[in-house]
Amino acid sequence: MDRRTVLKGLAGAGGLALTGLSAPAIAQGAAARTLRFVPQANLANFDPIWGTQYVVRNAAALVWDTLYGVDAKLQPQRQMVESEETSDDGRIWTFKLRPGLKFHDGEPVLSKDVVASLARWAARDPMGLMILAIQQELTPVDDRTFKWVLKQPFPKMLYALAKNNAPCSFIMPERIAKTDPFKQITEYVGSGPMKFAKSEWVPGAKSVFEKFADYVPRQEKASWLAGGKQILVDRVEWLVMPDPATAAAALQNGEVDWWENPIADLVPVLKKNKNISVDIGDPLGNIGSFRMNHLFAPFNDVRARRAVLMALSQEDYMRAIVGDDDALWKSLPGFFTPDTPLYSEMGGEILKGKRDFDAAKKLLAESGYSGQPVTCLVAQDQPITKAMGDVTADLLKKLGMNVDFVATDWGTVGSRRAQKTPPGQGGWNMFHTWHAGADCINPAPYTAIRANGDKAWFGWPNSPNAEKEVTAWFDAKNLDEEKAAVGRLNKAALDDVVYAPTGFFLSYTAWRKNVSGITKGPLPFFWGVSKTA
């Protein structure tokens, strides 16, 4: 008899068991067929087109399938599609669906469903919008075939349909996909390998996914979002734990099986536990960033922006975020994800070597800066932005700048950064954020690198040179041309300081040793994951 049993016995002796309600007996087998997972954030909504948060995308990848999926080599591979054809002039794409695809309600997946889904996705996705701008028509040909006719070629079509950046082009039944893309869907029927148990959904606490028995996986080996998505458990429970210490304790105690992103401070504790495995979760990592407002002084002058870049120490930022674990960060003299095909350091000298404060101060003085307050927005409820904000405040003070440090929460930063009013009137000079490395592998999903003035992301950088190279990448015919364009883009964006990259950092994922099949990737992949009792 163990202590727990004794305690139960005591409670029983105290009359506590007189209610007639008994504890459920969960069979060992049933427990082993349920995978309990702690996600990075709360699944607060479940429309992957309407809400583009990563956690929604991650859950949606279980429930909805895509026409193509990107693999671990970042190449698009067929998923729901059996074959595709392109016309000689590259304007007409004809796709044929795999046979036997079914939605969770038992209905077959038809090309009309695909057409409606793509139309909804295209209205919200940056690449989708580019396709829409040159679209002539998108129509079903028969139940399994559909055609996308464009006014001009779009060489990145398959990448657009395969990419893992939110929003992904998930395929939904036509009746659901016809929902206004700016309104939320209310039915969660997909054709992916798992069904969403809506009745068990407690937003902020728990989401449950059940194996879809009629799912037909591809025959190829699974690789990220491509290949055979074999589900080896009956049920996946996502348990939201807002407190990292609680998640760590629950993993150690065996109350959960997999924790998506343990914070760096708790990783040493987990590594010491013989029942827990810890490894890098997403090899594409994240890129730290602080953005300067190009509309107002002092950062409307490129010399002021370059002065900050000259003095910026990426090591300071990275250590503030990940601590002393050198396996978790590297310096990044550029904007693109390290170890991916288009990575470039062209023009990155300004971020390399010893920091030159004297030269930076001189350049800042030349820009005309004369001590006006610099409004620096720092979200305190996000450990990453808080850490970066503290380093930035120190950096600016060392440069002799007058820092107006606005400590606030992420919700307020999100709203205030959209203000184009001067900093003293509700606007801002700089804010901190970070970008998933998966979004920075090429210019297509990389909103933050765009520098088209008013249409650019917050800070509204205007760099015709950078924009020219974005266009060159879209028009590139092969990988060499793409690499050349991205190299030039990297240099132009650094010359004009579209934003300040603060370094590249990774994070861990941790799981119990009775769980196997976990692979590294930009999102947690549940196919191929199994669990023993």
Place this chain on the structure above:
Amino acid sequence: MLSYILRRIVATLPVMAIVALFVFSLLYIAPGDPAVVIAGDQASPEDVERIRQSLGLDRPFLVQFGSWVWRILHGDLGTSIFTNLPVSTMIGQRLGPTLSLMVVTLLLTIVVAVPLGVVAAWKAGSFIDRAIMGFAVFGFSLPVFVVGYMLAYIFALELEWLPVQGYTPLNQGFWPWLENLILPAIALGCVYIALVARITRAAMLEVLQQDYIRTARAKGLGQGGILFIHALKNAAVPIVTVIGIGIALLIGGAVVTESVFAIPGLGRLTIDAILRRDYPVIQGIVLLFSFVYVLVNLMIDVTYTLVDPRIRY
């Protein structure tokens, strides 16, 4: 009595109206925009604006307030901006865990704090009294989350007696339900126990000086009977008052406790809603909490008549 209760219930309406106006105004002027959170980092300003329009957040303050009040009058708390679920459903999902936590904490408090206070008063000035009051100071001083972490470390991680986190509904068994609540209830109850124990001691000290207590002793009544039947009943009014007021403490403490122990209750729902600026949910919860608080005060007033027959309304 019945007419008094009815009058008090009717009197809650203006209180609720003021709370509603206050909460709505506060949220309206607070910085932050749910559309920005929904749209995500990659969204364009145009996307954010379209989402704002679809949510009706671009309408003037009075129009938004009017439509909200109209829905409330029809018993509709609205729909969450993020989950698209009715606020009443979301509150319903979270009510059980919070109510369970509060009930267990309340019972624990009464069972532990009242006897402690009585014993401290009985042994006033002794080592036992000082030890109990020392514990009370300790309970007051430690933040809930510190107690929570300590308890989880000792009783869940080291001893493996109890789970670290989570909540099991009562219909899945009494012990599974209770084992998830023991540590959170102790953590949450520490301050409460300290408060009630101190008040009980003070009230008992005063009563124990009364002539009728001396008479009871002179008649040879046992110590237990004197303390728990005669003295405690006459000291009950301030104790009941502080137990009632303490429910506000519990509501506040539940927010932290539920986060530390990952209990899917109203406290966590409140925090999540505030961080995301999910206005309908925040408004619904604040209205609920203010209603509960008014109701608890009413129950305290009614309880007075039970413990002291001289009180009449």
